[in-house]
Amino acid sequence: MLLITNVTAVTVDSQRRIITDAAIAVKGGRIADIGKAADLAPRHPDAELLEGHGMLALPGLIDAHAHSDQALLRGAADDLSWRPYLQEVIWPLLSRRTQEDAQISLRLCMLEMIKSGTTCFVDSIVPSHYDFDALAQAVQEMGMRGVLAKYVLPDALFGRGESPVDTGGFSGEDESLADAERGIGVWHGAAGGRLQVWLGPLVPREEPPASASPGFYRRVSRLAARHGTGITVHFAGTIDDPPFFQREFGMLPAEFARRYDLLGPNVLLINGTWFSEEEIPILAETDTRLVHSPSANMKMGEGFAKVPQMRNAGVTVALGCDAAANNNCHDMIREMKAASLLHNVVMMDPTTLTAEDALEMATIEGARAIGRRDQLGSLEVGKQADMILVDLKQPHTMPIHDPIANLVYAAHGGDVDTVIVAGQVLMQGRQVLVADEAAILEEAQERGLALLKRAGIEVAPAWPME
Incomplete structure (x- = not known):
C-alpha cells in the first residue's frame, strides 16, 4: 500500500x-x-x-482530444487557417512520416503530458500504417491511460485518384473497418484496462470529396456498438461545414449526425465550433459528448463552440489540447485557463466559465466524456488511483x-x-521514471528536422537570425 x-x-x-x-x-x-x-x-x-x-x-487531467502524430510538427504550421494548415503543411508532412517517426512522436507527446499532469488522453486519429501494435505497446510501457482511435475511411475516398488523405494502404472501406476490428480485439482493455481502442472515422466534410458517406457512419456506429467501444470524430468544426450539410443533405450538422447514428453516449464529437443554438438540444437529448480545444480554436481563428450554452443544457463538455502543430503544447493546466478566459470575454461576463468549471471539464467531465466517470476524474475510494x-x-x-x-x-x-x-508513480520530483527523457528529446529533434527536410518544408523565424 x-x-x-x-x-x-x-x-x-x-x-x-x-x-x-x-x-x-x-x-x-x-x-x-x-x-x-x-x-x-x-x-x-x-x-x-x-x-x-x-x-x-x-x-489526473484528461486530454480528450490529441494528435500525437503531430508532436514532431510543433512550430511547423503556425499562423495558418485550417485549409492551408492542412493542405500546405500537415498532409504533406504526415504523408512522409515513417513508423519510427510516429512512435517517437507519440513518446514525445506522452512525455510532455506526464510532465504537465495529464494521465489520460484520447488520440483521435491513429492510422494503421503507423504500426498500431507498436504505438499501443508504447502507451503500455509509459504507464499512461490512453484511448487510441483507429482511423477508418469510407469507400467514397478510394478509387478516385490521388487523395490528400492518407488511405493507409487499404483497398476500401471493408478492409479499413476490418483492420480496426482487429485492433479492438487485440488491444481494447489491455494493460489492465489502461488502454482502449475506439473508432476515429473520417470527418464528414466537403473536402476531401464525398467524405460524408451516410452508410459508412452507420457501419462505424454498429461496429462500435458490437464491441462496446466509442467513436470520436471531428464535426462541425469549420465555418464551411453547416452550409455543406444544408446543401448536400438538407440538414443541420447535428441533424445529419442523428440521422446517421453519429450521436449518443459513446460518441465524442471534436470541436463542434459551428453548432447552432438550435442543435444544442439534440446533443443534450442524445447524451452526446463534446471536446473543446480553446487554444487551438483561438490560434487558428476558426471560431469556438457554444460551451456555456451546451453545459447549461446538460451536454458533457471535456477539454483537449488538440495538437502540437496548432496549440502548440499539451499543457492541460494552461488549457483550463484558456477555456475560462475565452468564454468570459465572449459573453462579457467573468462568471461565465469559472476556474471550478474549467477544472471539472479537465477531470470529471473528461472522464464522463470517455465513458469512465465511475472509474476516473475524482479522488474517491474505489476509483482508479490516477x-x-x-x-x-x-x-x-x-x-x-x-x-x-x-x-x-x-x-x-x-x-x-x-x-x-493506476497506483504507479510515473513522475516524482519532476523526474520521469518510466522513460529516458533525454533520449526521447534527442531522437524527436533529429526526426523532426529530417521529416521537414524530406517534405521540402522550411521553417524559420520571421525575424532575422545571425
Missing part, C-alpha cells in the same frame, strides 16, 4: 470537497482511503509513504487564498511535481 500524505486534496467528488492536511491511501491501483492525514496514518501503519510537502493533490501533485509554492502562485483559482489562473504544467496512474 502507498500512503500519500501532507497534501491538500481537491477531490472533485459529488460534494466538491477540498481536504486540507490530507492523505490518500492507494492499494491495488485504486484509491483505498482518503481523508485527514491524522486519521489515515494509524489506519495504515505499514504503508509506504510518499511525502506530499503540502502540495495540491487532484485527479492523480497528480502540483507544487503551488512558487513565486507565480503565491500567496494561496483559493487553491483552485491559483491552479487554473496562475499555475502551468511545469508546476506538476508527481504523476500517478
Whole structure:
C-alpha cells in the first residue's frame, strides 16, 4: 500500500470537497482511503509513504482530444487557417512520416503530458500504417491511460485518384473497418484496462470529396456498438461545414449526425465550433459528448463552440489540447485557463466559465466524456488511483487564498511535481521514471528536422537570425 500524505486534496467528488492536511491511501491501483492525514496514518501503519510537502493533490487531467502524430510538427504550421494548415503543411508532412517517426512522436507527446499532469488522453486519429501494435505497446510501457482511435475511411475516398488523405494502404472501406476490428480485439482493455481502442472515422466534410458517406457512419456506429467501444470524430468544426450539410443533405450538422447514428453516449464529437443554438438540444437529448480545444480554436481563428450554452443544457463538455502543430503544447493546466478566459470575454461576463468549471471539464467531465466517470476524474475510494501533485509554492502562485483559482489562473504544467496512474508513480520530483527523457528529446529533434527536410518544408523565424 502507498500512503500519500501532507497534501491538500481537491477531490472533485459529488460534494466538491477540498481536504486540507490530507492523505490518500492507494492499494491495488485504486484509491483505498482518503481523508485527514491524522486519521489515515494509524489506519495504515505499514504503508509506504510518499511525502506530499503540502502540495495540491487532484485527479489526473484528461486530454480528450490529441494528435500525437503531430508532436514532431510543433512550430511547423503556425499562423495558418485550417485549409492551408492542412493542405500546405500537415498532409504533406504526415504523408512522409515513417513508423519510427510516429512512435517517437507519440513518446514525445506522452512525455510532455506526464510532465504537465495529464494521465489520460484520447488520440483521435491513429492510422494503421503507423504500426498500431507498436504505438499501443508504447502507451503500455509509459504507464499512461490512453484511448487510441483507429482511423477508418469510407469507400467514397478510394478509387478516385490521388487523395490528400492518407488511405493507409487499404483497398476500401471493408478492409479499413476490418483492420480496426482487429485492433479492438487485440488491444481494447489491455494493460489492465489502461488502454482502449475506439473508432476515429473520417470527418464528414466537403473536402476531401464525398467524405460524408451516410452508410459508412452507420457501419462505424454498429461496429462500435458490437464491441462496446466509442467513436470520436471531428464535426462541425469549420465555418464551411453547416452550409455543406444544408446543401448536400438538407440538414443541420447535428441533424445529419442523428440521422446517421453519429450521436449518443459513446460518441465524442471534436470541436463542434459551428453548432447552432438550435442543435444544442439534440446533443443534450442524445447524451452526446463534446471536446473543446480553446487554444487551438483561438490560434487558428476558426471560431469556438457554444460551451456555456451546451453545459447549461446538460451536454458533457471535456477539454483537449488538440495538437502540437496548432496549440502548440499539451499543457492541460494552461488549457483550463484558456477555456475560462475565452468564454468570459465572449459573453462579457467573468462568471461565465469559472476556474471550478474549467477544472471539472479537465477531470470529471473528461472522464464522463470517455465513458469512465465511475472509474476516473475524482479522488474517491474505489476509483482508479490516477492523480497528480502540483507544487503551488512558487513565486507565480503565491500567496494561496483559493487553491483552485491559483491552479487554473496562475499555475502551468511545469508546476506538476508527481504523476500517478493506476497506483504507479510515473513522475516524482519532476523526474520521469518510466522513460529516458533525454533520449526521447534527442531522437524527436533529429526526426523532426529530417521529416521537414524530406517534405521540402522550411521553417524559420520571421525575424532575422545571425
